[in-house]
Amino acid sequence: MSKENIEKLAKAYIPKAYEDAVYKKWEHSGAFNSDNLESRKGDYCIVMPPPNVTGTLHMGHAGMLAYEDIMIRFHRMDGFRTLWLPGTDHAAIATQTKVEKIIKEDGLTRHSLGREEFLKKVDEFAQKSHDTIENQIKKIGSSCDWSREAFTLDKTRNKAVNSVFKLMYEDGLVYRGERVVNWCPRCHSTLADDEVEYEEVTGKLYWLKYGPFVLATARPETKLGDTAVAVHPSDKRYKEMVGKDYEIQGVLGKFMVKVIADRSVDMEFGSGVVKVTPAHSLIDSEMATRHGIPTKKIINEDGKMMDNCGKYAGMTTLEAREAIVEDMQEMGLIDHIEEDYKHKLSLCYRCDTVIEPLPSLQWFIDVNKKTDKLLGKSIKETCVDAVKKGVFKKEKINIIPSRFEKNYFHWMDNLRDWCVSRQIWYGHRVPVWYKDEEIFVGVEAPKGEGWVQDEDTLDTWFSSGMWTFSTLANKPEQISIKDGKLYIDSEDFRNFHPTAVLETGYDILFFWVARMIIMTTYAINDIPFKNVYLHGLVLDEKGKKMSKSKGNVIDPLDMIDKYGTDATRLSLIIGSTPGNDMKLSEEKIEGLRNMVNKLWNISRYIIQTIGIDKSEIKKENLTAADQAIIVKVQDLIDEIKKDLEGYRFSKAAEYLREFSRNDFADWYLEITKYDHSTEKKKVLTLILSDLLKLWHPFAPFITETIWSNFNDSLLLTEKWPSSKKYRELLGHSKEASLFGEIIEIIKGIRNVRAAHKVAPDKKIEVVIYAGEQTEFIRSQEHLIKKLKTGIEKLTITEKGECLKNAVPLTVGEIEIYLPLGSLIDSKKEKLRLENELEQAEEYLASIERKLKNQAFTKNAPAEVIAREEKKAASTKSKLSKTKALLQQLS
RNA sequence: GGGUCUGUAGCUCAGUUGGUUAGAGCGCCACGUUGACAUCGUGGAGGUCUCCAGUUCAAAUCUGGACAGACCCACCA
Numbered sequence: 001m002s003k004e005n006i007e008k009l010a011k012a013y014i015p016k017a018y019e020d021a022v023y024k025k026w027e028h029s030g031a032f033n034s035d036n037l038e039s040r041k042g043d044y045c046i047v048m049p050p051p052n053v054t055g056t057l058h059m060g061h062a063g064m065l066a067y068e069d070i071m072i073r074f075h076r077m078d079g080f081r082t083l084w085l086p087g088t089d090h091a092a093i094a095t096q097t098k099v100e101k102i103i104k105e106d107g108l109t110r111h112s113l114g115r116e117e118f119l120k121k122v123d124e125f126a127q128k129s130h131d132t133i134e135n136q137i138k139k140i141g142s143s144c145d146w147s148r149e150a151f152t153l154d155k156t157r158n159k160a161v162n163s164v165f166k167l168m169y170e171d172g173l174v175y176r177g178e179r180v181v182n183w184c185p186r187c188h189s190t191l192a193d194d195e196v197e198y199e200e201v202t203g204k205l206y207w208l209k210y211g212p213f214v215l216a217t218a219r220p221e222t223k224l225g226d227t228a229v230a231v232h233p234s235d236k237r238y239k240e241m242v243g244k245d246y247e248i249q250g251v252l253g254k255f256m257v258k259v260i261a262d263r264s265v266d267m268e269f270g271s272g273v274v275k276v277t278p279a280h281s282l283i284d285s286e287m288a289t290r291h292g293i294p295t296k297k298i299i300n301e302d303g304k305m306m307d308n309c310g311k312y313a314g315m316t317t318l319e320a321r322e323a324i325v326e327d328m329q330e331m332g333l334i335d336h337i338e339e340d341y342k343h344k345l346s347l348c349y350r351c352d353t354v355i356e357p358l359p360s361l362q363w364f365i366d367v368n369k370k371t372d373k374l375l376g377k378s379i380k381e382t383c384v385d386a387v388k389k390g391v392f393k394k395e396k397i398n399i400i401p402s403r404f405e406k407n408y409f410h411w412m413d414n415l416r417d418w419c420v421s422r423q424i425w426y427g428h429r430v431p432v433w434y435k436d437e438e439i440f441v442g443v444e445a446p447k448g449e450g451w452v453q454d455e456d457t458l459d460t461w462f463s464s465g466m467w468t469f470s471t472l473a474n475k476p477e478q479i480s481i482k483d484g485k486l487y488i489d490s491e492d493f494r495n496f497h498p499t500a501v502l503e504t505g506y507d508i509l510f511f512w513v514a515r516m517i518i519m520t521t522y523a524i525n526d527i528p529f530k531n532v533y534l535h536g537l538v539l540d541e542k543g544k545k546m547s548k549s550k551g552n553v554i555d556p557l558d559m560i561d562k563y564g565t566d567a568t569r570l571s572l573i574i575g576s577t578p579g580n581d582m583k584l585s586e587e588k589i590e591g592l593r594n595m596v597n598k599l600w601n602i603s604r605y606i607i608q609t610i611g612i613d614k615s616e617i618k619k620e621n622l623t624a625a626d627q628a629i630i631v632k633v634q635d636l637i638d639e640i641k642k643d644l645e646g647y648r649f650s651k652a653a654e655y656l657r658e659f660s661r662n663d664f665a666d667w668y669l670e671i672t673k674y675d676h677s678t679e680k681k682k683v684l685t686l687i688l689s690d691l692l693k694l695w696h697p698f699a700p701f702i703t704e705t706i707w708s709n710f711n712d713s714l715l716l717t718e719k720w721p722s723s724k725k726y727r728e729l730l731g732h733s734k735e736a737s738l739f740g741e742i743i744e745i746i747k748g749i750r751n752v753r754a755a756h757k758v759a760p761d762k763k764i765e766v767v768i769y770a771g772e773q774t775e776f777i778r779s780q781e782h783l784i785k786k787l788k789t790g791i792e793k794l795t796i797t798e799k800g801e802c803l804k805n806a807v808p809l810t811v812g813e814i815e816i817y818l819p820l821g822s823l824i825d826s827k828k829e830k831l832r833l834e835n836e837l838e839q840a841e842e843y844l845a846s847i848e849r850k851l852k853n854q855a856f857t858k859n860a861p862a863e864v865i866a867r868e869e870k871k872a873a874s875t876k877s878k879l880s881k882t883k884a885l886l887q888q889l890s
Numbered sequence: 891g892g893g894u895c896u897g898u899a900g901c902u903c904a905g906u907u908g909g910u911u912a913g914a915g916c917g918c919c920a921c922g923u924u925g926a927c928a929u930c931g932u933g934g935a936g937g938u939c940u941c942c943a944g945u946u947c948a949a950a951u952c953u954g955g956a957c958a959g960a961c962c963c964a965c966c967a
Contacts, residue, residue, distance in 0.1 A: 012929060198965080205967095217967055230967090266966060274967045281967070344965070403894065407962070410893070414963075510962095541902090543960085563929095575903055575915080580895080581960085583902065591916065594929045605926030651904075654914070666931080673925065747933090754933040760922060788924085788932065843911055855947035864909050864948090871911090 009608060009709065013600035015564025018705045023138055026704075031076070031717045032084075032145045034495075039081035045496035046072060046084050047468050048144060049504045049512070050152060052091035053129040054098050057136040059538040059546065059584060060505065062556040063572035065140045067535060067649065068503050070573070072143055073697035074644045075500075077720040083496050084144040085471050086137060088130050090153035092427035092460040093187055093350050099125050099426075115425050122426045139557065141565050141700045143716070148492070150471040152463045153428065159479045160470035161463045162431040162443040163486055164523045169432075169441040170484065171371050173379070173522070174420070178361045180278075180285040181419055184348040185303030185356050189423040191348060192459060193416060194510050196355055198344040205341035206325065206334060207270070211246040211257070213238075214335050216270030218343060219277075220328065221320040223250060224309050225298040226257060228276035230287055233261040235272050251327045252310045260291045279359050295359060301423075303356050317356065363421040363430060363456070365518075373484070373522060383517045384412050392525050394498065397517070399532045400647050401579040404509060411510050418518075420459045427457030443481070464512060465519035468499050468528035486523045499529045506534040506579050533647055534579045538572065541585035559589050566699035567593035573698060574653050595657055596702050599695065602665050603706040606684045610672065612710045613681035619729060623677040624780060627730060628739035629668045632659065633687055634726035640694050641720070653698050660691065667743065674786040685710075690721040738773065742780045744811040749789045752807050752818050755832075756825060763792035767803060769815040774798045777814070808885050810878060830889050837882045844875045 010017075030036040034043075046068050051061055068084060076082040099122045100110055110118040130151070137144070150157065168174035182191040206220045213229060229246070231238040242261045247254050257275075264283060265274055278288030278295040288295060298306050305312045305320045312320045328334050346355035367379045374382045382391055387405055390396040399405045421430055433440040433451040440446040445453065463470075472493040473479050480487050488497075498520075504513065513532055520528035539545060540552040547553065559568045570592040576582040606612075622630070636659050643652035664687065672680045689707075696703040696715055707715035730736070749766060758764060766789070770777040777784075778796050785791045802808075802817075807824060809816040847868055850856050857865060 009926095011927080194963090215967085219967080222967090269966050277967085283965085283967075343967090346965095407894065410963070506962095577904085585902085585916095587916070588902080590929080595915095597929045598927065601927035601930085603926085607926095609925060646906085648906085651906095654904075658914075665927085669926080670931095750932065751934090754921075757921090760924095760932090786924095788922095839911080846911085850947080853947060857947080859947050860909075867909080875911095 009600075009604045013564070013597050013702055013705075015566065015596075015701060016561070019139075019141075019560075019565055019701045022701050022704050023141065026143060026714070026716055027146070029714055029716065031714065032143050033147055034081050034083040034145060034492075037076065037081045038079075039495075040079035042080055043495050044072075044075040044080035044082045045472075045499040046501055046503060047471050047499055048084065048086045048142075049502075049508075050087040050089035050150075050464065050467065051133050051137075052094055053088045053126040053133065054091055054094045055129060056132055057140075057556060059554055059556050059572065061136075062140055062568065063535060063538055063576070064503060064505070065137060065142045066569040066572050067533070069140070069142050069144075069569075069700070070644070070649055070697040071501060071503070073700065073716070074720070076143070076716070077693065077696070077718060078641075079719070081495070083148070083492070084142070085148050085150065086134075086142070086144040086146060087150035087152070087467070087471060088133060089464055090126065090151065090427065090460065092422060092457060093189065093424055095122060095126060096424050096426040097187065097350055110425065119425055136557065139560055139565065140569065143700070148471070148474065152460070152467070156473050156476045156479065157463055157466070157470045158428055159443065159476040160466050160473065160486070160523075161428045161458065163479060163481050164466060164519065165431050165458070165462075166441050166443055167373075167481065167484065167486060167523065168365065171373055173366050173369055173371060174363060175366060176361065176363050178359055179364070179417075179419070180280070180282050180357050181360050181362055182346065183301065183356045183358050183360065184351065184353050185301065186351050186353040187348060187424065188301060190360060190362055190419050190421065191355065192419055192461070195349045197347045197349045197352075199347055200342060200344050203341050203343060205270075205338035207336050207338070208275075208328070209333050209335050210273070210275065211248040212241065213273045214271050215273040215275055216338075217275060218341065219280075219317075219321065221305070221312070221317055221324050222277040222280050222298070223275065223324070224252065224305070224312070225277045225279050225296045226255075226275045227278060227296055228258045228260050228288065228291070228293045230260050230262045230265050230274050230276050231272060232265040232267045233263060235261075235265075235267050237272060249331070249333060251324055251331065251333075258291075258293065260287065260293065262287045262290065280357050282357055285357075285359070297359055299356055299358055301358070301360075303354075362419050363432075363458075365418040365420055367415050367417055367518075373525070379518055379522060380412055380415055382521045383514065384409060386517050386521055386527055391521060391527065394527050395530070397527055397532060398530065400534065401577075404506060404532075404534055404579060408509060408514065411514060418459075420462050421454075421456040422459055423456055425457065427460060428463055430454035430456045430458060461511060461515045462519075465515035466523065468502070468516060469493065469497055469520060469524055469526075472497055485525070488524070497524075498527045501531045501533055502529040503533045503535065506536060509534065536576065536579060536581040539581050539583050541583050541587075543581075543583055554584060554586065559586070563589050563593040564596060564701070566596045566702050570595070570653060570698060573649050574657075576650055578647060595661070596699055598665065599660060599699070599702060600706065602660065602669065603688060603692075603709075605669060606688050607706075607709055610684055611681055612685050614685055615682060617679050617682045617686065617729060621678045622683070622730075623675050623679075624735040624739045624742070624776070625668065625671045625675050625783065626677050626679055626683050627733045627736040629663065629687065630683070630726055630730050631733060631736040632663050633690060634723045634730075637690065637694065637721050637723040637726070644697070649698075656691075656695055656698065660695075664691070670787060671783060674782055693718055693721050735776070738776050739780075741773070741811055741814065742777070742783060745777075745784055745809075745814065745816060746787050746789055748809040748811060748816060749784075749791070749818065752809060752820075753790065756807065756820060756823055756828075758790070758820065758823055760790070762823075763790055765793040765795075765819055766791050767795045767800070767806070767817045767819065768797075769799045769817075770796055771798060771813050773814065802884055802888065804888060808881065810881060812874075813877075815881070826889060830886065833882055833886050833889070837879065837886065840875055840879050840882065844872060844879060847872045847875065 072082050072084045182196050184191055205216050205218055207214055207216050241259045245256050245258050248257055276284045276287055278285045279297040280299055298309055300306050303316055305315050307313050370376055370378050385391045387397045387408055432454040433446055435450045473488045473490050478490045516528045567589050571589040639655050640652050692703040692707050704715045785794050803819055805821050806817040806819040851868055
């Protein structure tokens, strides 16, 4: 240990002084790269959920990275060849929208720029955003393999996307059709069903005079597109009218509608009659298909009334609504208007614009068609099986927490054909080319003249659905189609797929996790991952979502700057359970900074005050305290491993905190100041080393920094501690278990001193009757005297008389007296004893009631009964002692 | 309308398959310069585990119901 190193250990840990250098050291070591790791226990891979290249990372990302880094670091140390594959997501609509906003400031639009120029701008933006994100990921300490970084829109991923699209087309799973879709007039694009959000609003409900009917509608302007009227088949009121045609007076003249009977009509709502506008309502469109009703489109892609709407043409739907209602009122076509009608508006999840359902020619994935590729099953069925019982000879995908499996099944069961084409420019272009009546679907553009590629791009989830396997291809050439299947010819793919865990937020279970299962089972007949670990949302301290507009955002980089990465990471792990949201406050991070600093000082004490000694521990020289701490470490190692393997990260970190502060610092370290063990240097070196290893996945920076002070190696690649080593060193130790009583005795004495307000510098006398353990307790006399008990004279004998004017204490069978004499407040002491007596009596009574209960003694397991009997016995002896003491007092 | 989750100390949460006189962190109160640490230490107060009923020898834990809150899905024209 050089002097230089000692000087490095400042009084408090300053994260900023070390973090960046430590990360560089890790990177240069090559240990993030799986090529440099051995596969002693197997391969372990996590592909990082790619952050959107729209901006910067938030606390949610920081938490995600912390979880994944913990899993990766633990498995790396535990002997797995680990690969954590980083990447970013092009996030089609989100990114395009953002760039459109930016260029708008210069008075530009994407149309004024043209496709090519606009995409250049988006790429520039994406690149800049990507660099920021990469830096942030590093700041958080993520031990991912940057040499394999992927982007959802790069060449390799494009090859995968085009190939899978082609395969699906050939299998008839992808088709083009004119269907009513969710249309965002602002984004000018379709949206998938689950990209639509709902907001409750209070509007008006218009009751229209509609031929022979009166019916209610919230959207009178759609009357221009009505082609039918529907009633419920069992509605007696309208039975006679079903199947007949009626002439309806409209604002633009008369038109005919047919009356149809359909089960989807709610008899309770309104008058039980609903006007059918097949072009602008999903439900209506389905009804129209069932009954062969024609479709009349009246609203265009800008959300405006079309030319076939007479004088209303060119108005927005809202303007048209007002105008039409006014006209209808004049014509006497409105029965009445309900003012307080609560209903939900469909909004675009990206820009909150009201969705306009309209018919559009789009590409869809058929989720119900059975296909040979999936052994005669449909996408839907396969994806349900993958989580229910396993597919393709793989075990079922395990979702943590398991309750989300129910949500998954429910979503899958109700899944409709997935619209995958988007009318935006940024994204994977639909790999379809047209020439007159011909259509070509392929990985590359067809040869020959006159082919024009489809203008649309693919839903961003189409490409991110392939993320686990597309990222394991290192270059486009490794992806090919053979025998109607997708082949990935790479070492990484063979080694690491299916991946071990997908760690992500529960909020994208449907958006992403389900899509990955869809794409992977179809494309490569495999599951994408064996486990799914779902974390919750990071909320502010009041439980509200963090958002810029609310001003309640806690920025991870600010916190890292202020309190260090380790503290920030811990704040996101501790107190968080899978699938549940967590509240975060700056105070919490500050508290964990204190914990991290404690670890620093523990190490500082051992390294510079005690000194490092890596030589072998001689068992025969171990003191009772040494043995006790060794047993504790042994249990700690077992517990941490069990918790990490069981995804109980918070529990593991809490266990570590508890051990480090309480068992190790407050007790053992204090003990070493007075316990003259010849082995203490060695024991402390061993425990510190293993403690740093156990902490490392959670707090990588500080542990590596401390480690470098007494080791030449990198902690990052050290072997995970084994409890076996401790077990072999110690074997069964009676002294270790007895040592707990020494701690109890010391605590008891401190407690009495505090209760009787004995001044801290006042020395006292203590008498202990230790019975069978006299010899052992005597051997620990020095500790009892020194550890903040302020004892001047300590007498330890086997037994003796009840002392007068003394405060009594019991620890198991051991009796302790503190003859404090005049320091004792006898009134208070009497009260305390009476209280104790009462409690003990109640307690004993409850145990005896139990023991007398035959049903209990008959049914309860023997060990439970034995425990109760033991409790009864010790309470009895305590009772009699307390009674004796009380008598003495009075 | 269908579903999921949550309700334990002032606050944030643990409590694995039913058997602990119910735990931690923060906060609070009292005290403290004892070989690293005031970003610290010692001690303490504080809970009828939301309520009701049931199963059981035994319930914070299992079942049913009520109340309160969060979220997801569907969607009514």
